[in-house]
Amino acid sequence: MSHSVPVFDPKLDLVLERVVDVPPELVWAAWTTPEHVKVWFTPAPWKTVDCAIDLRPGGRFFTVMRSPEGQDFPNTGCYLDVVENRRLVWTDALLPGYRPANDASGGPGMGFFTAMILLEAQGSGTKYTAIAIHRDEKGRKIHEDMGFHTGWGKALDQLVAHMKKK
Amino acid sequence: MSHSVPVFDPKLDLVLERVVDVPPELVWAAWTTPEHVKVWFTPAPWKTVDCAIDLRPGGRFFTVMRSPEGQDFPNTGCYLDVVENRRLVWTDALLPGYRPANDASGGPGMGFFTAMILLEAQGSGTKYTAIAIHRDEKGRKIHEDMGFHTGWGKALDQLVAHMKKK
Numbered sequence: 001m002s003h004s005v006p007v008f009d010p011k012l013d014l015v016l017e018r019v020v021d022v023p024p025e026l027v028w029a030a031w032t033t034p035e036h037v038k039v040w041f042t043p044a045p046w047k048t049v050d051c052a053i054d055l056r057p058g059g060r061f062f063t064v065m066r067s068p069e070g071q072d073f074p075n076t077g078c079y080l081d082v083v084e085n086r087r088l089v090w091t092d093a094l095l096p097g098y099r100p101a102n103d104a105s106g107g108p109g110m111g112f113f114t115a116m117i118l119l120e121a122q123g124s125g126t127k128y129t130a131i132a133i134h135r136d137e138k139g140r141k142i143h144e145d146m147g148f149h150t151g152w153g154k155a156l157d158q159l160v161a162h163m164k165k166k
Numbered sequence: 167m168s169h170s171v172p173v174f175d176p177k178l179d180l181v182l183e184r185v186v187d188v189p190p191e192l193v194w195a196a197w198t199t200p201e202h203v204k205v206w207f208t209p210a211p212w213k214t215v216d217c218a219i220d221l222r223p224g225g226r227f228f229t230v231m232r233s234p235e236g237q238d239f240p241n242t243g244c245y246l247d248v249v250e251n252r253r254l255v256w257t258d259a260l261l262p263g264y265r266p267a268n269d270a271s272g273g274p275g276m277g278f279f280t281a282m283i284l285l286e287a288q289g290s291g292t293k294y295t296a297i298a299i300h301r302d303e304k305g306r307k308i309h310e311d312m313g314f315h316t317g318w319g320k321a322l323d324q325l326v327a328h329m330k331k332k
């Protein structure tokens with residue numbers, strides 16, 4: 001079966017593109033294993049204190065982020081496209097089992113978003129592309145102001161540092 | 167890759183289950199071919215005057231329904247799960263390419279919904295299950311009051327009558 005081609009819209013979407021020196025298989029493992037996610041997913045001093053993954057289209061991607069003050073922020077997403085070592089897509093617009101969600105988990109006013117992680121082998125490393133797809137320009141702006149680039153970049157640094165120990 | 171198992175929740179979902187005397191291959195063709203959709207999709211005297219299908223996860227399912235008074239109602243959905251002759255899942259909570267949608271296309275107050283068509287061979291016919299999955303009880307109620315069972319049932323009668331001519 002053919003798969004969807006992501007179409008990047010600079011007015012609505014945010015993108016982080018980097019080359020990292022761990023191979024796609026390790027980046028994939030970092031994103032799809034709760035034990036790894038708990039270590040690297042949240043830029044310090046935030047923590048990820050819980051994670052559950054049902055890795056298939058329609059399956060659950062659940063995390064709980066804890067603020068430095070000790071407040072917990074649960075997030076529930078639904079996987080949409082799962083291609084091992086290549087592409088991981090999920091959204092908070094749907095709950096697991098594809099049920100439309102009531103509330104966006106990303107933050108006040110941001111609205112729902114869909115995330116795509118695209119991996120491509122490059123030498124012994126990985127060309128890493130993270131895309132956040134919003135329904136409107138307001139959602140994109142709020143996500144950007146919340147610190148998308150810094151936050152996702154710092155989390156990626158933590159991912160690489162963690163997986164290099166493997 | 168394993169696929170999602172639909173979980174029916176009677177408080178939130180609506181279901182139409184019937185056995186029809188055309189085989190799954192013909193029901194599948196009826197649902198996935200614009201020329202067929204335009205013939206059977208809307209209970210008369212409504213008409214379906216346009217249809218576009220990009221049959222893959224993330225692809226577009228587009229229809230325009232025309233009321234007896236001549237008003238057009240365009241609907242855009244995104245396919246989520248496509249298993250030939252077995253299972254077709256789409257939602258209006260996402261636009262094609264998995265972008266979160268701004269407005270539900272189902273009708274005032276109904277909210278987004280996800281539709282699943284499940285097909286199973288039964289003798290020379292098909293066990294046909296259509297499930298409409300809502301985010302809350304209100305959405306289910308509004309969809310039911312709009313005439314889900316009558317409307318989807320009448321459309322299915324039209325589908326069977328049309329495909330029997332093939």
